[in-house]
Amino acid sequence: MASSSSTIYHATATAPVNIAVIKYWGKTSTKLNTPTNSSLSVTLSQDDLRTITTASCSAAFKSDGLWLNGDTHDVSGARSQACFAELRALRKAKEDNDPSLPPLSTYKLHLISENNFPTAAGLASSAAGFAAFVRAIADLYELNESPTELSRIARQGSGSACRSLFGGFVAWEKGIRDDGNDSVAIQIAPESHWSTIRAAILVISDAKKGVSSTSGMQATVATSTLFPNRASIVVPARMEAMKKAIIERDFETFAELTMADSNSFHAVCLDTVPPIFYMNDASRAAVRAVEEINRCAGKKVAAYTFDAGPNAVIYYDEENQDIVLGPLKKATANTPGWPDKYSHINTTLPEGFNEAALTPLSGSISRVILTGVGPGPLEVPKEMALIDAAGNPKPAP
Amino acid sequence: MASSSSTIYHATATAPVNIAVIKYWGKTSTKLNTPTNSSLSVTLSQDDLRTITTASCSAAFKSDGLWLNGDTHDVSGARSQACFAELRALRKAKEDNDPSLPPLSTYKLHLISENNFPTAAGLASSAAGFAAFVRAIADLYELNESPTELSRIARQGSGSACRSLFGGFVAWEKGIRDDGNDSVAIQIAPESHWSTIRAAILVISDAKKGVSSTSGMQATVATSTLFPNRASIVVPARMEAMKKAIIERDFETFAELTMADSNSFHAVCLDTVPPIFYMNDASRAAVRAVEEINRCAGKKVAAYTFDAGPNAVIYYDEENQDIVLGPLKKATANTPGWPDKYSHINTTLPEGFNEAALTPLSGSISRVILTGVGPGPLEVPKEMALIDAAGNPKPAP
Structure with missing residues (x-):
């Protein structure tokens, strides 16, 4: 499509909840969100528990923002900012390689997110939330990074979110590097391996x-x-x-x-x-x-x-x-x-x-x-986006 | 007094409850009742929580027996038997040294025991119970062994009972010997040291x-x-x-x-x-x-x-x-x-x-x-004994 200063770019993704069977508890670095031990989880079906997130950006947006279940949430914290910065850097590298791409990395982001389950139920909503956040922005930016590479970013938002970038049975390997870059999720087996x-x-x-x-x-x-x-x-x-x-x-x-x-x-x-x-x-x-x-x-x-x-x-x-x-x-x-x-x-x-x-x-x-058990994040058709034509949040269908 | 075949010898002692501040949990030998780690307790006042036990023996008694709060209890178990055997061996050694002593080590024992608190309250009644058991028999046998030496015996009845042979602040040292003989209680400080x-x-x-x-x-x-x-x-x-x-x-x-x-x-x-x-x-x-x-x-x-x-x-x-x-x-x-x-x-x-x-x-x-905090076992005047003249249990006064 032709772009103008008011063009709104958007992509929508869902991400699942995961429930660990070997638990994450303890960080070696609170800055990097790296864990004291590896952990392993089962990804749950999104039919029952999922977050859907539309990531949108536009030259017209004045600031980054997040709406969760209709309420605005602060994104100025170090964790959200770390994810924004990492994703924008990847996009920027793409734009530097291909100047024909629109400069999305310079635009402010609006994220609109909905859970299909009560946040108050005390389920692991932050994992699904940050996984959908990262997946949706990666889709918006048309990044080619693998889920494991994206898991490194989601980890910085919420540790266990890294495991929600895969379906099935997922390990978060603690890693040994000081910069935390090998502290990522890998899929041990897809949901089809043990679908029962x-x-x-x-x-x-x-x-x-x-x-x-x-x-x-x-x-x-x-x-x-x-x-x-x-x-x-x-x-x-x-x-x-x-x-x-x-x-x-x-x-x-x-x-x-x-x-x-x-x-x-x-x-x-x-x-x-x-x-x-x-x-x-x-x-x-x-x-x-x-x-x-x-x-x-x-x-x-x-x-x-x-x-x-x-x-x-x-x-x-x-x-x-x-x-x-x-x-x-x-x-x-x-x-x-x-x-x-x-x-x-x-x-x-x-x-x-x-x-x-x-x-x-x-x-x-x-x-x-x-x-x-269920699959990892899913891309959602553009017409299902949680934004209206003006770029404002609209309720999930 | 002149002894006859119907003479009933008896002594009465009380023992306190102790509540550990460093906990006993785990045995290295279930036979010896030796612990995996040392422990430490505070002995509580007997005004509020104590067991009183009369130990009696007579040539006329047909079998060993224990009455607790009016009910008969089995003493055939390995733990009670270990305590009986150890105490009788110490008495036997005294009798061998002084043939004028009555042969109490050969007589059956009747033990009558009362708690001044509800057993069902889930307090540490077995500690007070075995401590009073051992202390009362030791008094009956006129043994000169120290509380630490007696604690070695009480430990075999109920591990934490060894700590109830002292008042104040009491350690149960796990010991290092294979025979468990150095797994005993010692007093860290008497109740007067920190009576508040x-x-x-x-x-x-x-x-x-x-x-x-x-x-x-x-x-x-x-x-x-x-x-x-x-x-x-x-x-x-x-x-x-x-x-x-x-x-x-x-x-x-x-x-x-x-x-x-x-x-x-x-x-x-x-x-x-x-x-x-x-x-x-x-x-x-x-x-x-x-x-x-x-x-x-x-x-x-x-x-x-x-x-x-x-x-x-x-x-x-x-x-x-x-x-x-x-x-x-x-x-x-x-x-x-x-x-x-x-x-x-x-x-x-x-x-x-x-x-x-x-x-x-x-x-x-x-x-x-x-x-x-309170004192260790106390000897009770003979007229307070929990037996009547025929050697049968009577209620505590």
């Missing part, structure tokens, strides 16, 4: 905002006497075992490692001065319910994990859907989030199931989200 | 029985990847720092170490497979209340610690009684356990105190026990 991995998310009712993960993890690094061993010894061994479990689609090992690493992460939180508690009595009730499901099944068919909040994410393989979801549905039957397609799930507990293990869960869950 | 140390115990309402400490600690040893570092590195350093803090009556350091070690212990419980949870939401509410008391005071005036259960033990120095107990009394005003002598405590919160920090505590505490 599902996740039931139990959103805990009383999810009061706890310590932010940014300040919490640095308190752990500074004060926990158990933490150095976790970062330097425990996690590196678990990373290798987890990669193998995923490659071999070995759910039992995947489950054992996932639960152990979640508990290890919350243990070093508790060992922080002052102690950080993210799990509450309802979280522990979810742990006990999963333990009873596994005990009754005679093997690990479900694996809980908890991020920096009380919500439980329970991974399972679709082949065990009935024995995992049956008890969870029984405990949360009147809770929003059970779509019709799960109406066939039988809530009759199997022989020998200790129903008392479910009691504490009932009444403490406000919402259930049933989802599964 | 007080303890407020918040008994949590919903104190369901969790994993027993005996099985829990061995699960931790077997499965926690963070535990070895705690046992071999973290605790040894804390033991030395804690001894110094006690010798110097440095409450702030005492408080920091106490809270850090409680959290470290619960962290390795959480890092166990499957995870062990002793603290619940009410426990965490107690943590937050103590943190707010300390924040508002501008220094550490209170220190929480949690054993293998949800109850909070809060240590403080008497000089800070009002600023520590005021907020706790406000939060638990209608809870049993506030004696008249605390009626002067002002529950008006100090300027700047965040009252919301107390809200979660209200309604979750079933009983408050206000006590302080």
Whole structure:
């Protein structure tokens, strides 16, 4: 199209939420957002949880801006600025090589972003948010950098965002370079490798905002006497075992490692001065319910994990859907989030199931989200953009 | 007195509860009851918490027996038997040296024991119980062994019982010998050294029985990847720092170490497979209340610690009684356990105190026990014995 000073360039992308099975907790550099240990996550389906972001720029825009779910957000912070600067530098290099390109790198950016899930639910919205932010600007700038190269940029916005640039099973390798440039995400396996991995998310009712993960993890690094061993010894061994479990689609090992690493992460939180508690009595009730499901099944068919909040994410393989979801549905039957397609799930507990293990869960869950492994960021057709012709935000369709 | 085949010999002793500030968690030998790390405790006043035990023996008794709070208890287990055997061997050696002594080592033992607090409250009753058991039999046998020598025996009954053979501030040194004979308690300082140390115990309402400490600690040893570092590195350093803090009556350091070690212990419980949870939401509410008391005071005036259960033990120095107990009394005003002598405590919160920090505590505490540091086992006059003339249990006076 012909460009004029009022031309608005835009591209729109979505990005997924990821939930780690080997947890990121602790930075070696708060400036570079480099982690004390590698981590590994499952990317969740965007049908259920995703951020959509339109990145737009124009010579007519007066300042950089971000609108999230209709509200303006500050982009003057070091993290957003680092992402802007890195992406503009890549664009600038393209423009220097090809002077026919419009000088988008010199234009102010407007970013309009919407989540299809409540931000307040305490899910990992910042990961999806920064991944969509970076992906959309990269698309706008027509950058050819690989997702791993873009993950280096997204990492500077929000550490775990780097893992949301891929679908499937994704490692964030901590890297060894002082400049952090090898601290990037790589895909261990695409979602098609193990497409039967599902996740039931139990959103805990009383999810009061706890310590932010940014300040919490640095308190752990500074004060926990158990933490150095976790970062330097425990996690590196678990990373290798987890990669193998995923490659071999070995759910039992995947489950054992996932639960152990979640508990290890919350243990070093508790060992922080002052102690950080993210799990509450309802979280522990979810742990006990999963333990009873596994005990009754005679093997690990479900694996809980908890991020920096009380919500439980329970991974399972679709082949065990009935024995995992049956008890969870029984405990949360009147809770929003059970779509019709799960109406066939039988809530009759199997022989020998200790129903008392479910009691504490009932009444403490406000919402259930049933989802599964999914793809990485997706480009969205231009007509779906979240801006109107004048470059102003419009609601997501 | 002249002895006949029906003569009943008896002695009665009391023993205190102790609450560790550096925690015992993990055995190197389950047979010897030797710990993976040294520990350190404060002995609590027997005015509030004590076990009284009458040890009696007679040629007329048919079998060894134990009555606790009126109920018979099994003494055939390896732990009780180990204590019986050790004490009888010491008595036998005395009898061999002095054939005029009655052959008590050959008689069956009847032990009658009463607690002045509810066993169900989840306090450390087994420590007081085995300490009183050993002390009373030692008195009955007129043994001259020191409390440290007796602690070696009590340790075999219940690990932490060895610390209840002393008053004041007591270390259980793990020892290095394979036979465990140097795994004994020593007194770091008597109660008179720092007699102003007080303890407020918040008994949590919903104190369901969790994993027993005996099985829990061995699960931790077997499965926690963070535990070895705690046992071999973290605790040894804390033991030395804690001894110094006690010798110097440095409450702030005492408080920091106490809270850090409680959290470290619960962290390795959480890092166990499957995870062990002793603290619940009410426990965490107690943590937050103590943190707010300390924040508002501008220094550490209170220190929480949690054993293998949800109850909070809060240590403080008497000089800070009002600023520590005021907020706790406000939060638990209608809870049993506030004696008249605390009626002067002002529950008006100090300027700047965040009252919301107390809200979660209200309604979750079933009983408050206000006590302080106290002496070790005491011998009780013969007329206070818990047996009648026929050698049968009678209730404590």
